[in-house]
Amino acid sequence: MKLVPNRDIKSLTNNVQGIINGIPIPFIGVDGTNACDNIYNADGSKAGCPLKKDEQYVYKNGFPILSIYPRIPVTVYYALKEGNDRVMCFEVPAKITK
Numbered sequence: 083m084k085l086v087p088n089r090d091i092k093s094l095t096n097n098v099q100g101i102i103n104g105i106p107i108p109f110i111g112v113d114g115t116n117a118c119d120n121i122y123n124a125d126g127s128k129a130g131c132p133l134k135k136d137e138q139y140v141y142k143n144g145f146p147i148l149s150i151y152p153r154i155p156v157t158v159y160y161a162l163k164e165g166n167d168r169v170m171c172f173e174v175p176a177k178i179t180k
Contacts, residue, residue: 083141091133097161112145
């Protein structure tokens, strides 16, 4: 996912939750982890943090779906945060099948 910060960013944290019946449930092992390890420059080289204002970066991440997760439709909320400030976020409908 492309990311162009509108200010300098010192650090980023993953905020990832499954929303089931309106209740946010953190994705274990992903929510609250360091997002800087998954930031790359536009040319594909590792960038990490800090991020510079108006520079283009790419965020890449994947994570396992644990067997404890229910096999039901869910809305996935994904955000990158610096402290309590959201730098970017999105929601996507999903269904865990296996």
